[in-house]
Amino acid sequence: xxxxxxxxxxxxxxxxxxxxxxxxxxxxxxxxxxxxxxxxxxxxxxxxxxxxxxxxxxxxxxxxxxxxxxxxxxxxxxxxxxxxxxxxxxxxxxxxxxxxxxxxxxxxxxxxxxxxxxxxxxxxxxxxxxxxxxxxxxxxxxxxxxxxxxxxxxxxxxxxxxxxxxxxxxxxxxxxxxxxxxxxxxxxxxxxxxxxxxxxxxxxxxxxxxxxxxxxxxxxxxxxxxxxxxxxxxxxxxxxxxxxxxxxxxxxxxxxxxxxxxxxxxxxxxxxxxxxxxxxxxxxxxxxxxxxxxxxxxxxxxxxxxxxxxxxxxxxxxxxxxxxxxxxxxxxxxxxxxxxxxxxxxxxxxxxxxxxxxxxxxxxxxxxxxxxxxx
Amino acid sequence: xxxxxxxxxxxxxxxxxxxxxxxxxxxxxxxxxxxxxxxxxxxxxxxxxxxxxxxxxxxxxxxxxxxxxxxxxxxxxxxxxxxxxxxxxxxxxxxxxxxxxxxxxxxxxxxxxxxxxxxxxxxxxxxxxxxxxxxxxxxxxxxxxxxxxxxxxxxxxxxxxxxxxxxxxxxxxxxxxxxxxxxxxxxxxxxxxxxxxxxxxxxxxxxxxxxxxxxxxxxxxxxxxxxxxxxxxxxxxxxxxxxxxxxxxxxxxxxxxxxxxxxxxxxxxxxxxxxxxxxxxxxxxxxxxxxxxxxxxxxxxxxxxxxxxxxxxxxxxxxxxxxxxxxxxxxxxxxxxxxxxxxxxxxxxxxxxxxxxxxxxx
Amino acid sequence: xxxxxxxxxxxxxxxxxxxxxxxxxxxxxxxxxxxxxxxxxxxxxxxxxxxxxxxxxxxxxxxxxxxxxxxxxxxxxxxxxxxxxxxxxxxxxxxxxxxxxxxxxxxxxxxxxxxxxxxxxxxxxxxxxxxxxxxxxxxxxxxxxxxxxxxx
Numbered sequence: 027x028x029x030x031x032x033x034x035x036x037x038x039x040x041x042x043x044x045x046x047x048x049x050x051x052x053x054x055x056x057x058x059x060x061x062x063x064x065x066x067x068x069x070x071x072x073x074x075x076x077x078x079x080x081x082x083x084x085x086x087x088x089x090x091x092x093x094x095x096x097x098x099x100x101x102x103x104x105x106x107x108x109x110x111x112x113x114x115x116x117x118x119x120x121x122x123x124x125x126x127x128x129x130x131x132x133x134x135x136x137x138x139x140x141x142x143x144x145x146x147x148x149x150x151x152x153x154x155x156x157x158x159x160x161x162x163x164x165x166x167x168x169x170x171x172x173x174x175x176x177x178x179x180x181x182x183x184x185x186x187x188x189x190x191x192x193x194x195x196x197x198x199x200x201x202x203x204x205x206x207x208x209x210x211x212x213x214x215x216x217x218x219x220x221x222x223x224x225x226x227x228x229x230x231x232x233x234x235x236x237x238x239x240x241x242x243x244x245x246x247x248x249x250x251x252x253x254x255x256x257x258x259x260x261x262x263x264x265x266x267x268x269x270x271x272x273x274x275x276x277x278x279x280x281x282x283x284x285x286x287x288x289x290x291x292x293x294x295x296x297x298x299x300x301x302x303x304x305x306x307x308x309x310x311x312x313x314x315x316x317x318x319x320x321x322x323x324x325x326x327x328x329x330x331x332x333x334x335x336x337x338x339x340x341x342x343x344x345x346x347x348x349x350x351x352x353x354x355x356x357x358x359x360x361x362x363x364x365x366x367x368x369x370x371x372x373x374x375x376x377x378x379x380x381x382x383x384x385x386x387x388x389x390x391x392x393x394x395x396x397x398x399x400x401x
Numbered sequence: 402x403x404x405x406x407x408x409x410x411x412x413x414x415x416x417x418x419x420x421x422x423x424x425x426x427x428x429x430x431x432x433x434x435x436x437x438x439x440x441x442x443x444x445x446x447x448x449x450x451x452x453x454x455x456x457x458x459x460x461x462x463x464x465x466x467x468x469x470x471x472x473x474x475x476x477x478x479x480x481x482x483x484x485x486x487x488x489x490x491x492x493x494x495x496x497x498x499x500x501x502x503x504x505x506x507x508x509x510x511x512x513x514x515x516x517x518x519x520x521x522x523x524x525x526x527x528x529x530x531x532x533x534x535x536x537x538x539x540x541x542x543x544x545x546x547x548x549x550x551x552x553x554x555x556x557x558x559x560x561x562x563x564x565x566x567x568x569x570x571x572x573x574x575x576x577x578x579x580x581x582x583x584x585x586x587x588x589x590x591x592x593x594x595x596x597x598x599x600x601x602x603x604x605x606x607x608x609x610x611x612x613x614x615x616x617x618x619x620x621x622x623x624x625x626x627x628x629x630x631x632x633x634x635x636x637x638x639x640x641x642x643x644x645x646x647x648x649x650x651x652x653x654x655x656x657x658x659x660x661x662x663x664x665x666x667x668x669x670x671x672x673x674x675x676x677x678x679x680x681x682x683x684x685x686x687x688x689x690x691x692x693x694x695x696x697x698x699x700x701x702x703x704x705x706x707x708x709x710x711x712x713x714x715x716x717x718x719x720x721x722x723x724x725x726x727x728x729x730x731x732x733x734x735x736x737x738x739x740x741x742x743x744x745x746x747x748x749x750x751x752x753x754x755x756x757x758x759x760x761x762x763x
Numbered sequence: 764x765x766x767x768x769x770x771x772x773x774x775x776x777x778x779x780x781x782x783x784x785x786x787x788x789x790x791x792x793x794x795x796x797x798x799x800x801x802x803x804x805x806x807x808x809x810x811x812x813x814x815x816x817x818x819x820x821x822x823x824x825x826x827x828x829x830x831x832x833x834x835x836x837x838x839x840x841x842x843x844x845x846x847x848x849x850x851x852x853x854x855x856x857x858x859x860x861x862x863x864x865x866x867x868x869x870x871x872x873x874x875x876x877x878x879x880x881x882x883x884x885x886x887x888x889x890x891x892x893x894x895x896x897x898x899x900x901x902x903x904x905x906x907x908x909x910x911x912x913x914x915x
Binding site for chain 3: 084248261268333344346348350358363375400
Binding site: 043045067154157159161163164165225228230233234381382383384 | 463464465466560561564635637638724725726727728729730731732733
């Protein structure tokens with residue numbers, strides 16, 4: 027496979043050289059190739075080359091039925107797997123105007139928030155590790171294991187469960203689920219203070235993240251950067267607040283916003299989000315209404331002809347599903363608006379003029395998951 | 402042959418006499434050098450193996466895990482297994498690399514280590530070379546390691562290695578200043594550069610207590626600067642795994658990589674030894690001037706145990722640094738040295754000189 | 764602005780626009796040559812201020828291609844969907860909007876890569892996921908690839 031390395035329109039000035047942060051690199055978490063144009067230690071520009079994990083999911087969706095598509099959405103942003111499933115389920119339910127039971131909405135919200143916390147824990151531990159504090163990796167994973175243990179007991183697998191189906195859930199939750207989740211909330215509230223001691227308050231970490239990777243609010247909106255990355259620059263884009271779905275209109279939580287626009291602001295937004303997620307789960311976990319775990323759906327799901335769009339708040343930003351349906355059991359065209367795709371497009375803008383070491387910190391604060399970009 | 406664990410001088414002289422009595426002076430010298438070389442080689446290898454194991458256990462302890470525990474009792478032989486693996490690995494030859502320099506670089510760092518260790522007193526009488534400019538010699542010789550690092554990065558013919566070597570070169574050269582200046586502070590207190598005289602001079606109290614304020618400042622500065630000097634801890638961006646894969650030794654494999662790895666741990670040992678000798682008394686037990694009874698109790702523990710204990714304590718502290726803090730960026734590192742540590746050092750020297758003149762030390 | 768007022772405004776700006784019924788967002792089909800000018804007005808006018816383009820997709824409609832723009836205003840909280848139809852499959856070219864919304868740069872590269880729709884005046888139109896020398900555009904309905912695609 028001969029590849030043409032073709033960075034466009036680059037002027038080779040005195041002392042400028044190209045370096046390949048190739049697809050195998052310890053800190054581009056995933057297979058992403060960045061062609062950096064450097065002058066000394068300073069980054070002049072950056073070209074991402076993606077496609078190493080392009081699996082043609084959108085093409086596969088044109089042949090699969092809607093319940094089968096749920097399994098494919100798991101594997102895009104696999105750290106927010108539940109939330110991706112939620113988007114497709116909501117799209118089908120809204121298109122067919124099906125009323126899902128309240129129980130389903132509550133459970134889906136709780137699972138979404140647990141997934142968000144697990145995703146942010148993994149972000150925190152790899153952020154610390156990229157900056158050199160390798161101990162953070164083990165502390166974050168140790169706490170994430172508690173969530174994965176809850177998942178394993180309730181749903182049978184740790185990461186990609188495909189638990190939601192159009193109409194409701196695949197089966198009811200395990201009897202231990204509520205108690206274990208409540209224990210986890212108590213446990214994690216204490217641990218998150220540890221996270222602040224280890225990393226947030228560390229002077230080295232603050233020196234390496236304050237003022238680094240600045241992006242203004244106008245640029246963030248123009249690049250379509252959403253999620254904690256966008257909220258770090260003051261862009262209020264939380265889909266849970268602006269277009270509430272599931273049980274989000276019944277809970278009271280704050281949208282984490284910072285205005286500094288640098289890496290430290292994005293870091294603080296995610297730390298706030300973890301705490302807000304704990305609050306949301308706390309408000310819902312004791313009040314799950316009794317009822318069915320699924321609405322009655324036809325055996326074969328066919329969406330009426332037309333166009334539909336559904337947005338949810340994944341751990342990394344606004345995740346959207348756009349379906350063009352012609353009345354069959356598979357969509358005519360299914361497009362996934364992936365948050366990491368837009369976030370990556372801003373990486374070049376954010377890292378110009380900073381050093382290679384800063385690029386690692388900026389990439390860590392963007393928290394991209396490559397399979398979501400490549401689909 | 403009189404062998405006393407408290408004083409090796411008699412033992413060494415007996416061996417010396419035996420050799421010179423039985424062979425011509427030339428061959429006796431050759432035999433002596435060979436024996437000393439072999440002893441150091443074996444001690445170096447064993448110490449290196451043990452330190453690698455200790456690092457993994459300390460790291461695991463901080464990270465809430467167990468560390469190696471399968472190969473041997475408590476994983477004690479893990480390093481030997483790793484070493485055998487590294488010896489059996491293929492030595493990859495790099496296309497277009499400068500073969501001579503590429504092969505020499507690991508040896509340079511090892512040779513520099515040996516030269517530095519030779520001058521350090523391990524116990525009373527267990528001292529290979531006793532220059533009267535001992536500290537100057539050690540500082541001069543350990544600055545040669547930057548040559549090995551730069552050669553490794555340059556001859557690898559890879560951009561990542563070159564960046565790593567450049568960063569490392571700048572870092573080592575800058576921090577040498579702070580290391581030397583903090584050592585000079587203690588030389589002012591000791592009044593001599595000879596290692597054995599420095600240790601003898603701490604017979605009534607370690608320098609860190611005798612010199613109180615400026616000695617403690619010098620100790621802290623020395624710890625920071627020497628951690629930076631050996632590319633460890635929060636200053637390890639020359640080999641930052643998450644940024645440049647492995648920095649200047651990315652392209653090395655097998656036994657050559659083992660040399661770099663080993664020399665990093667032995668550098669840590671050397672730096673901790675020098676700190677233990679100059680600040681904490683070397684092999685001198687913990688004495689408080691005037692309390693003869695207490696001193697006699699302290700003398701009961703052999704000097705070599707004191708020396709090993711102090712060195713390992715400092716090594717443990719240096720290991721803790723690495724696993725707790727994130728990494729500094731190159732410009733922050735250089736700012737730390739030139740804008741903070743260097744002025745502190747200079748002022749500290751003045752304070753210490755003043756204190757010594759006025760006799761305000763213990 | 765509610766849907767009816769938005770419909771009036773858009774039809775006022777581009778009388779040839781074709782309104783399509785949809786439960787969620789107001790949808791308009793815009794002729795390709797009017798798209799760029801309309802996009803500029805949509806961003807700049809203070810009562811419209813569509814500054815956030817959240818989805819840019821391409822759809823293969825067998826006889827032509829459709830490029831679909833989903834946009835939102837962060838200040839006025841209204842949404843809009845615009846569609847542009849290319850003339851036919853062979854000459855599939857539309858004007859780029861990446862000078863208005865920076866996010867379109869990579870999205871348009873993706874549409875070009877997978878569907879083959881060219882974007883005029885795009886600063887760097889090359890394939891994004893597939894290699895430079897890949898033949899064909901996989902998301903097209905008539906794409907056949909015995910090696911990489913398994914038909915069940």
